[in-house]
Amino acid sequence: TQLLEQSPQFLSIQEGENLTVYCNSSSVFSSLQWYRQEPGEGPVLLVTVVTGGEVKKLKRLTFQFGDARKDSSLHITAAQPGDTGLYLCAGAEEGNKLVFGAGTILRVKS
């Protein structure tokens, strides 16, 4: 099983600041998915990136897949308190088995 390392583990910022969360692996994934998870709930899909170098935007969130399809980043512009939560990256191995990172806990203070 491949491993995904997420960084940072925790991030506490002020409303309006920008932030980037990283997801890195030494292995190649067929795709990479970003989820957001609230306490006691299931992961909610934010985006899937498939092609190396791909960039996807979802309002103030920008997702990028590395050229070699081994790493990804999530950038949030002008963070808001509603962005507070746990952000998970998950790489798809052959057969679509997902390997999850440990997650980044984001807290946005108003």
Added chain:
Amino acid sequence: EPEVTQTPSHQVTQMGQEVILRCVPISNHLYFYWYRQILGQKVEFLVSFYNNEISEKSEIFDDQFSVERPDGSNFTLKIRSTKLEDSAMYFCASSESTLNEQFFGPGTRLTVL
């Protein structure tokens, strides 16, 4: 919007008892999965299921675990004799194909006493 549903939301059981966790995947999806998340740890893959067969299973998915699609809508995970270490959130997920993203249910919190 279609979603994956799971029941029960919380299950408390005694060690050694059998439990069945139920999931209703999104209706046009063909691939089904179970994952678990022990408190404070990563989400871990347990098993994938397609065409009434297990496609892949992890080391966690030992002989105590089984999955079934008893009818056209439900997908179940059975733990035959629960252990304390089985206490976790169990998530069901489904996808249209192995090339598509997976959508997760809200989870069942299993507590083994």
